[in-house]
Amino acid sequence: MGPINSENDNSDTEKLSLRQPLETIIMEGGFDRDVSETGSFFIADVEATYLGKLLSALPMPALLVDQWFTIIFANEASASSSSDAERLRGKDVRTLFLDASHGAKIGEIFQNVFSRKKLAIVETLLRLPNKKMWCRLHARRLRLGYERLLLILAEDLTLEKRQINLRSRHQKELKQAHDQLEKRVQERTAELMDLTKRLQQEISDRAQAESELELSARMIESSTEAILLIDVDGVILRANEAVAAITGYPKSRLIGQSMEFFQWGRRYSDLSQKIRQAMVESGEWRGEVWDRRMDGNIYPALLSISAIRNDKWETTHYVCIFSDISKIKQTQKHLQRLAHYDSLTGLPNRALFQDRLSQALVLAQRHDKMVTLMLLDLDRFKNINDTMGHGFGDKVLIAVAERLKNNLRTSDTAARLGGDEFVLLLPSMSSTHGAITVAQNILNDFTKPLTIEGREVFLSASVGVSTYPNDCDTPEKLLRNVDMALHYAKERGKNHFRFYSHEMNELAVRRQRLEHILRMSMSRDLFLLYYQPMLDISTGRIAGIEALLRWRHPVHGVMSAANLIPVAEETGLIVEIGDWVLRKVCDQVKKWNDLGFRGLRTAINVSARQLKQRGSAEAMVKILEQSFTDPRLVEFELTESVIMEDTEETIDVFQKLRNHGIRLSIDDFGTGYS
Structure with a gap:
């Protein structure tokens, strides 16, 4: 392992006088100075120095450790003899701690002392030759010659620990005695409290039982459902007020009567037998029955009968609960009607x-x-x-x-x-x-x-x-x-x-096929317009032009679109076709004007379905405005059937078109069709 810190910081250190008292050296950091005036010193000469003598005279273990954590000096207090102290020299100071991980942690603390020149105090268990001791370590950095060392003083805490342990044991014994005394008092008190509590509980239980009985009686009386208490012979023992409210019979008349007083089973001969059988098998029965009130009116009731058993599982009584479900039946009937009637x-x-x-x-x-x-x-x-x-x-x-x-x-x-x-x-x-x-x-x-x-x-x-x-x-x-x-x-x-007729089905299939053709023609642009001139008989001149819709058949070529128009009106595609025709006519009128054929009025057939479309007049006028076409050059031809249907709406559409200068005419007047 390398040194803890090998840096040289002579620039800010002062020289150390070994004649200073030990306490002053440790507490004031006097060790961070040179040992001699000349600045030269050998580690082997530590014992001969004033510091070595001072440390040797200390009654507590003292160690000097170099930057590699190697012990270079240990006084006799560190061992039982000088020879044992001598054996400490050369060892790694971290091995003196019983726990290796703890030793590594102490080593980190010592390294911080080397680096930061601060006093460190640590309590730990130290293992010295022939003894183990709890001690408080005081560690401080000092400089001997050019070497930086760590002074470690071990303050023996054995007596202090022994006193602490003794005090702890005495406190524990005292606490045990106190706890035993308190336990005996608590046991005696608990016996008295238990007797008192049992007496109070017995009084409380009796009062609660009486209160619950009273509450149960009130609950039964205030219930909106009729409740009867019946003995095993079928005799009515008790009845609440709801029984009288539902049936009309006063309670005094019902008490003592047999269950057969009620006519639950008389409408269905096997119902009474089913109830008896259910009481024997399971002790309960629930279902809908019909009963008769005192005034003779029949009403539906939801009936529930349950057996009351004792500890030996013997039936002692029956409780019968029933309610008038007339309103529920009426609601069900109303919901049934809503579900099946307009x-x-x-x-x-x-x-x-x-x-x-x-x-x-x-x-x-x-x-x-x-x-x-x-x-x-x-x-x-x-x-x-x-x-x-x-x-x-x-x-x-x-x-x-x-x-x-x-x-x-x-x-x-x-x-x-x-x-x-x-x-x-x-x-x-x-x-x-x-x-x-x-x-x-x-x-x-x-x-x-x-x-x-x-x-x-x-x-x-x-x-x-x-x-x-x-x-x-x-x-x-x-x-x-x-x-x-x-x-x-x-x-x-x-x-x-x-x-x-079966022909209608064939026509429907044909109509469906025509609708498919119509939609395909719209998507593939198979429609085109032919323009037929209208002559003035008196002059022989062209008085106007009529736009005729044609259809490019994939096989038969250009054909009349007359067969497709009724289907277009039914499907609503006639509106889209009509708008397409109007746009094409507007484009053609503009081309004729550019070629010098001005003032020619073009007639367009308008479908009844187009006029019935909401906003049809506004849509037609918008197309004319977008194409910059003079409305006076466009004429809408209408069949007489269009005029006769929905007269008020039709007149309103006509008026809007006339207000924009569009001319209207009747096509094929008197024929009834276009």
């Missing part, structure tokens, strides 16, 4: 209707009967909501529901699917003639005005009809078929009924 009209909702439809088909199959399904939709009901408000519209729906029920048999079902759509289920029909009669009667009934809030309301309806087993054999197919029939009834001009 909250506005009171008619069965979709869930209940589908359940009845499934049952009707099962019965029809079993008894070889026909089931007729009718789907009814009010024509132009949206106008009523928009003009009169939804509250007024709700009253109209309620009146319609009443009319429908008046046209049906008790075995028939009228249900509301949602909005203004109703469905009629007619089971056990003998032929389609009966269904035709019902459908015609319903339409005839709708010709009569309804009086709502003092106003007459005229309605019409479209009806789709499908039958089992003629059309299909499952509820899902029957609903799908009747929906197709309703669609075709509306296409006939409303206020009609239409029976489903």
Whole structure:
């Protein structure tokens, strides 16, 4: 191991006088000085110096240690003889400590003394030749010649430790005696306290038992549930006030009566037997029963009967608890109705209707009967909501529901699917003639005005009809078929009924294919416009141009888009197509103006679905403004059917277009179609 610190710091040290007293040398740090005036000294001459003599005369162990922790001097007090002290020289001072790890820690402290010139005091167990001792080490750095050494003085703490141990033992013995005395006092006191506590507990238990009995009696009396105490023979011993409140019988009349006074088991012959059997097997029974009040009214009750047993597990009594659950039953019934009936009209909702439809088909199959399904939709009901408000519209729906029920048999079902759509289920029909009669009667009934809030309301309806087993054999197919029939009834001009036919399904498939073609054509830009001139017969000149929509068929080339327009109107794509046509026309008008063909008015066919779209007029005007097209050069052609439908809304749209200078005209007037 290298030296603790080999640095040379002669610059700030003073010379040491060995004649100073030992206490002054240790406490004031006088060792941090040269030993001689000449500055030369040999470690072997320590004993001959005043310091060596002084250390040898000390009654406590004294050691001098060099920078490598090697003992270079040990006085006789460090051992039992001078020869033992001589054997200490040359040893590592850290080996004198019993614990190696502790010795290393002491070594670190000594190293700090070498480095910082501070006095260190440490209490430890020191192992010297022929003895071990507790001591307090005083360590201080000093300089002998050119060598820096560590002076270690060991103050013997053996007597002090012995006195401390003796004092500790005496204190421990005194504490044990005190504890024993205190324990005997506590034991005697505990015996008295235990007797007192048992007496108090006995008094308290008796008072608590009486209090609990009183509390239990009050609890039973204040309970809203009826409680009866019955003996093993079935005789009523006690009853609370709730029994009288629920049944109407005073307690005085019930006490002493047999349990058979209550009529829980009389409505069901086997109920009493089940209760008795449960009492024998498990000692308890719980369930719903029906009982009769004193006034004769029947009410539902939730009944619970339990056996009371003693320590020998013998039944001594029965406790019977029951409550009136009339309100719960009413709530359940109300929730059941909300789950299966329309909250506005009171008619069965979709869930209940589908359940009845499934049952009707099962019965029809079993008894070889026909089931007729009718789907009814009010024509132009949206106008009523928009003009009169939804509250007024709700009253109209309620009146319609009443009319429908008046046209049906008790075995028939009228249900509301949602909005203004109703469905009629007619089971056990003998032929389609009966269904035709019902459908015609319903339409005839709708010709009569309804009086709502003092106003007459005229309605019409479209009806789709499908039958089992003629059309299909499952509820899902029957609903799908009747929906197709309703669609075709509306296409006939409303206020009609239409029976489903297999051709409708083929048309529906074809319509679905056309819708796919339509969407594909929009995404692939397969539409184009042809422009047809309109001549003035009197002059032979071109008076205007009409834009005609065409479709580039992948196989057959350019074709009329007439077959796609109805599908576009149904799907709503007509709005997107109409906007596309208007933009293309505006671009073409601009090109014609640039070529010098000014003042030519271009006519565009406008669909009814476009005009019904909210904000349609504003959208058309915006397209004209974005393309910088003069509105006077554009003319919108409308069919007469557009003008006749939703008159008020249509007039409003017309007025907005006219206000922006757009001209309107009727196309194919008198034909009823475009």
